[in-house]
Amino acid sequence: MLYSQLSLCIFRASVVSPQPNTNWSRSKSNNGRRVGHCTKVSRSVNMENLQSEYLFPEIFMREYEHSQKNPHANLIRLGVGDTTQPIPDIVTKAMAQHAQNLSTVEGYKGYGAEQGNTELRMAIAETLYGNMDVKSHEIFVSDGAQCDISRLQMLLGSNMTVAVQDPSFPAFIDSSVILGRAGKFHEETGKYGNIVYMNCNPENDFFPDLQTTSRADIIFFCSPNNPTGYAASWHQVKQLVEFAKSNGSIIIYDSSYSAYISDYSPRSIYEIPGAKEVAIEISSFSKFAGFTGVRLGWTVLPEELLYSNGFPVIKDYNRIVCTCFNGASNIAQAGGLACLSSQGYQAITNVVDYYKENAKIIYETLGSLGLKVYGGKNAPYIWVHFPGRSSWDVFNEILERTHVVTIPGSGFGPVGEGYIRVSAFGSRECILEATRRLKTMFS
Numbered sequence: 001m002l003y004s005q006l007s008l009c010i011f012r013a014s015v016v017s018p019q020p021n022t023n024w025s026r027s028k029s030n031n032g033r034r035v036g037h038c039t040k041v042s043r044s045v046n047m048e049n050l051q052s053e054y055l056f057p058e059i060f061m062r063e064y065e066h067s068q069k070n071p072h073a074n075l076i077r078l079g080v081g082d083t084t085q086p087i088p089d090i091v092t093k094a095m096a097q098h099a100q101n102l103s104t105v106e107g108y109k110g111y112g113a114e115q116g117n118t119e120l121r122m123a124i125a126e127t128l129y130g131n132m133d134v135k136s137h138e139i140f141v142s143d144g145a146q147c148d149i150s151r152l153q154m155l156l157g158s159n160m161t162v163a164v165q166d167p168s169f170p171a172f173i174d175s176s177v178i179l180g181r182a183g184k185f186h187e188e189t190g191k192y193g194n195i196v197y198m199n200c201n202p203e204n205d206f207f208p209d210l211q212t213t214s215r216a217d218i219i220f221f222c223s224p225n226n227p228t229g230y231a232a233s234w235h236q237v238k239q240l241v242e243f244a245k246s247n248g249s250i251i252i253y254d255s256s257y258s259a260y261i262s263d264y265s266p267r268s269i270y271e272i273p274g275a276k277e278v279a280i281e282i283s284s285f286s287k288f289a290g291f292t293g294v295r296l297g298w299t300v301l302p303e304e305l306l307y308s309n310g311f312p313v314i315k316d317y318n319r320i321v322c323t324c325f326n327g328a329s330n331i332a333q334a335g336g337l338a339c340l341s342s343q344g345y346q347a348i349t350n351v352v353d354y355y356k357e358n359a360k361i362i363y364e365t366l367g368s369l370g371l372k373v374y375g376g377k378n379a380p381y382i383w384v385h386f387p388g389r390s391s392w393d394v395f396n397e398i399l400e401r402t403h404v405v406t407i408p409g410s411g412f413g414p415v416g417e418g419y420i421r422v423s424a425f426g427s428r429e430c431i432l433e434a435t436r437r438l439k440t441m442f443s
């Protein structure tokens with residue numbers, strides 16, 4: 001490949017504006033004195049309890065520092081799982097048309113329904129939950145799954161106990177800590193008190209042993225899982241639903257990567273009979289349609305889900321959405337609707353297939369080098385084990401020797417120590433170049 005082509009693909013796959021140093025504890029003036037004025041407001045004890053920076057800005061910072069040190073290196077970013085490929089034009093045309101209409105008297109629209117545009121809610125219900133008895137009024141359109149995680153946390157309040165997969169997407173634990181549900185952080189174990197960590201590793205097929213899992217009010221469960229790339233089977237999700245039912249718990253099921261499922265694993269928890277009585281599902285157009293920057297997601301609040309006093313959870317969620325959110329951008333919603341048209345759906349599925357092929361290339365290349373490789377089949381993430389090594393050491397060594405950015409598995413929980421996650425969200429050229437460099441390093 002021509003060098004110029006390669007730099008172009010690397011540039012495309014990796015454009016991230018350098019983040020300012022947001023680690024304020026580091027940002028003191030030259031002589032170490034604090035900059036600014038102290039108010040009389042004390043810092044929240046929950047914020048004080050949070051460990052380190054949020055994982056992804058920390059990775060951006062390391063990337064930035066590396067590129068400053070190595071200005072001529074062609075960095076390939078397979079770390080933070082951001083999409084890189086263009087959104088199909090059938091979708092962008094619908095957004096452009098909607099934006100254009102806003103410039104006309106007839107087409108102008110202001111606030112929409114807080115819960116989302118009815119047509120889009122119906123399209124999500126029909127296209128993605130066809131035979132699962134999910135009704136359009138149970139779907140709340142949002143500005144993304146991450147924001148919905150926090151809104152759900154606010155809904156359920158700070159007195160709840162929480163269980164999470166270990167490893168898991170950091171927002172589940174971090175937002176629980178911010179709300180004050182966690183006890184102190186224990187350096188020796190890498191865990192917060194009062195949080196039930198459900199180990200997911202190759203020994204248990206990345207599915208927790210529910211027989212030994214303590215009861216929690218809320219169970220965060222992500223399938224396909226970020227970071228392991230593992231999707232729970234129908235029987236495993238059924239076990240999870242039964243576990244929640246027998247314990248009187250609520251599952252918050254994150255299906256943001258369901259479009260990547262290639263086998264018979266359920267794409268939604270509502271494929272399991274009875275799940276509507278115990279589960280809320282959050283999902284997103286981010287990885288499904290390249291909307292990481294456009295911002296669109298949804299949450300399903302089934303009418304059958306009740307509090308211990310019989311009050312429907314959906315009513316409170318509606319209250320939260322009306323009070324704390326004013327509805328998703330109408331331009332983004334026009335794009336979401338276009339994604340669910342038959343032509344739009346085909347076009348976005350082609351992009352998902354492209355990333356799936358990338359994942360296969362990474363999985364097979366790393367596997368052929370004798371590394372212990374997991375995931376990649378039902379998710380755009382490959383989870384690689386380096387037994388006995390620290391994740392950050394492996395991350396740093398790969399970055400120094402190949403200029404490929406990955407993510408240290410320990411950032412997703414203590415069980416992730418010794419692993420790194422490699423993202424398949426890149427152009428094909430970048431993926432091939434990254435695997436070539438990794439091959440040189442590991443063979």
Ligand SMILES: Cc1ncc(COP(=O)(O)O)c(C=O)c1O
Pocket residue numbers: 081143144145146147169222226254256283284285286292296297
């Ligand atoms: C498991 C999981 N949930 C939620 C999100 C956030 O999605 P969104 O872009 O819709 O906020 C991500 C993003 O990477 C994720 O991996």
